[in-house]
Amino acid sequence: MTLHADLRVARGVFRLDAELVVEPGEVVAVLGPNGAGKSTALRALAGLLPLTGGHIRLGDEVWDAPPDAFRPAERRPIGVVFQDYLLFAHLSALENVAFGLRARGVPRAVAREEAARWLDRVGLAAHARAKPRTLSGGQAQRVALARALATEPELLLLDEPLAALDAATRLHVRAELGRHLRDYPGHTLLVTHDPLDAMVLADRLVVLEHGEVVQQGTPTEVARRPRTDYVADLVGLNLYRGTARGTSVALDGGGEFTVAAPATGPVHVVFPPTAVSLHPDRPTGSPRNAWRVTVAGIEQHAHTTRVRLDGVPPVLADITTATVADLRLQPGAGLWAAVKATEVHAYPS
Known part of the structure; x- marks a missing residue:
């Protein structure tokens, strides 16, 4: 029954x-x-x-x-x-x-x-x-x-x-x-x-x-x-909404992501905080998304540090304690966030 x-x-x-x-x-x-x-x-x-x-x-x-x-x-x-x-x-x-x-x-x-x-x-x-x-x-x-x-x-x-x-x-x-x-x-x-x-x-x-x-x-x-x-937030992912045209997604709140798999129309875009890397200068190399961010908060989580970053778009990043020390992170600091296109997943909204 x-x-x-x-x-x-x-x-x-x-x-x-x-x-x-x-x-x-x-x-x-x-x-x-x-x-x-x-x-x-x-x-x-x-x-x-x-x-x-x-x-x-x-x-x-x-x-x-x-x-x-x-x-x-x-x-x-x-x-x-x-x-x-x-x-x-x-x-x-x-x-x-x-x-x-x-x-x-x-x-x-x-x-x-x-x-x-x-x-x-x-x-x-x-x-x-x-x-x-x-x-x-x-x-x-x-x-x-x-x-x-x-x-x-x-x-x-x-x-x-x-x-x-x-x-x-x-x-x-x-x-x-x-x-x-x-x-x-x-x-x-x-x-x-x-x-x-x-x-x-x-x-x-x-x-x-x-x-x-x-x-x-x-x-x-x-x-x-x-x-x-x-x-x-429950499953620990960064989530955005936008409109896809091929491998480019224009986000509703501003900003743009390149994704590995082409799509069309309204989509959700997700990637884990562990996929986000932080840099003092704009990174170069393999195809990636990079944008300016400002440190809004830092939280210690067991073996990693979660960094809340303001930007277009805002993003959560999980990094090691060593990276925190190398970048001398503190609230208000300006950085570049980067995510490889292969880490970004888009699906119909």
Whole structure:
């Protein structure tokens, strides 16, 4: 059964108008900036927020279709893992996992047996009697996941499931979560602001901005061909819009790029910050794009330095610390930015 959701929600001045389709066994990640509508979409699917238009259907079952039909949260076959997990502090890990089953009328002994099986499946059999306060962040996340999956839901909703974890724990738990999602036969919707979580865990990405879907596709498709500034920033690319004539692209904001592959008409132009080199004088040599820039900001990123440069066009460059020292970079310094034509990719807008 396919999950079809035409989500139309009006809340004050905000409007959500987004269509989501999730196939069995598929993980769809919804990304977007704050206020884009991610939480509204999740709450609507969970039955916590009625639609004002559109519909939600799982196969032939209608969950919401105003004004005629609305199935409340407790009657929807869903499991939810919240950002802070919302484990019951007074219950053990075993009792937390058994809670959803007991709420559905499963006898206590059967529910506890099934909960124990799920705790073993997520590697926490030895912590069955532990209270949430004694668990690590990663352990609490796994208990919450086991509780959500124990009821065998048709739809699993993950609301920023890794956000509460520190960086070291997050890497391990992300890999474990990915393994469990691959084994889950139902429909999964992951709401996140973290591009790495989305790229690693999801089969398909849906990007929301201002309540609307602005881009969707596989992680590779979205990463290679961003269509908005938010998506470009998310995947770490410089993005421009312009009009192509052959191998020349006139940018909408001024400036011009030479590209390796000819194109015609409105295009997006992208290249990574690592493709940008900085020089005190205009560079010469292989075919390249070069233009004057001014250093607007310098940020240290792990093993590289990100330089924000004003110019026509403005650009982000990732360079080594040694290059920073060689160029004696400081805000306000004038330089030349250069990008080889072979590093610049144009695609229809």
